[in-house]
Amino acid sequence: MKKLFAVALGMVLAASAVSAHQASYFLPQVPNPDQMVIDGKSDDWGWIDPAFAITPDNLFEILGSPWPPAKDDWDVVLYVAWSSRPDNALYYFARVTDDSLGLFVENAQEYWKDDSVEIIIDADHTSENFNETEMVSGQQYGIRIKPAAGQQDTWIFNVPQESILWSTREPYMIYSWTVDPANAEPLKQPAGSTVTYTYEVKQKIWDFHDKVGASGSVEHVFAPDQIIGLTFQFDETENPEVGREKQPGTTPVNGAFQDNSNGSDFLAVPTEGASGGTAVESNSWGRI
Numbered sequence: 001m002k003k004l005f006a007v008a009l010g011m012v013l014a015a016s017a018v019s020a021h022q023a024s025y026f027l028p029q030v031p032n033p034d035q036m037v038i039d040g041k042s043d044d045w046g047w048i049d050p051a052f053a054i055t056p057d058n059l060f061e062i063l064g065s066p067w068p069p070a071k072d073d074w075d076v077v078l079y080v081a082w083s084s085r086p087d088n089a090l091y092y093f094a095r096v097t098d099d100s101l102g103l104f105v106e107n108a109q110e111y112w113k114d115d116s117v118e119i120i121i122d123a124d125h126t127s128e129n130f131n132e133t134e135m136v137s138g139q140q141y142g143i144r145i146k147p148a149a150g151q152q153d154t155w156i157f158n159v160p161q162e163s164i165l166w167s168t169r170e171p172y173m174i175y176s177w178t179v180d181p182a183n184a185e186p187l188k189q190p191a192g193s194t195v196t197y198t199y200e201v202k203q204k205i206w207d208f209h210d211k212v213g214a215s216g217s218v219e220h221v222f223a224p225d226q227i228i229g230l231t232f233q234f235d236e237t238e239n240p241e242v243g244r245e246k247q248p249g250t251t252p253v254n255g256a257f258q259d260n261s262n263g264s265d266f267l268a269v270p271t272e273g274a275s276g277g278t279a280v281e282s283n284s285w286g287r288i
């Protein structure tokens with residue numbers, strides 16, 4: 001039965017390949033949203049089949065550096081999931097191992113220049129140039145650890161009006177990060193050592209994202225078999241004079257920041273034991 005379902009899923013993916021964008025990944029379902037704790041720790045992700053973990057082997061580096069890099073230069077494991085109503089949210093967790101903490105900018109609009117993650121969401125998969133519409137039809141979020149004093153650790157890029165940041169704050173977006181060792185500082189790491197940092201997020205996503213608040217916006221409702229326009233792009237920086245050296249992400253091309261036809265797709269699949277779910281055998285890998 002499980003095998004049959006997996007075969008059927010494969011056929012669905014093949015049939016929809018014409019509408020797929022630059023790459024496709026599975027988006028498993030959180031079985032018990034009440035048990036998820038957004039604390040930057042992964043102990044609440046034990047339910048996820050390791051086959052859904054996204055690692056450097058499943059990512060594309062678009063700045064031209066050799067890929068995958070040495071594990072002690074840059075490494076990641078990324079989990080991404082959805083939950084059904086009433087929780088109805090996107091969840092993700094990433095753990096990065098890095099030999100050089102690159103946190104130099106103070107202006108949140110420039111977080112992409114530092115060690116950070118960009119999350120580009122086109123919830124209803126409409127794919128138009130959402131930079132031109134100032135992110136109403138798709139949004140480019142950026143998150144990082146250790147923001148400068150007084151700065152948010154979450155952001156939406158490329159829109160001057162800070163009113164748009166409403167969806168980067170609770171209750172719409174909940175974000176926690178950790179760093180180990182806790183006293184790690186840029187340019188001061190002992191040679192040969194690594195620092196590990198994590199990002200964990202739960203956020204609502206939007207079919208229409210108003211620039212001033214939730215009341216004029218349309219919340220996306222997740223369901224099995226949906227294709228969500230969703231792109232993760234990590235930024236890897238070591239030295240402020242060299243700047244960003246790697247941009248590993250889920251798309252092999254640049255330009256997802258403004259149009260999801262340059263980005264990746266995530267296919268929402270039900271998880272065994274989740275409410276309303278049907279078993280799916282994840283016998284392949286993170287990237288379809």
Ligand SMILES: [Ca+2]
Binds near residue numbers: 038040043
């Ligand atoms: Ca957690």
Ligand SMILES: [Ca+2]
Binds near residue numbers: 072099
């Ligand atoms: Ca590095």
Ligand SMILES: [Ca+2]
Binds near residue numbers: 123124125126137207
């Ligand atoms: Ca859209």
Ligand SMILES: [Ca+2]
Binds near residue numbers: 098101102237238
């Ligand atoms: Ca770095």
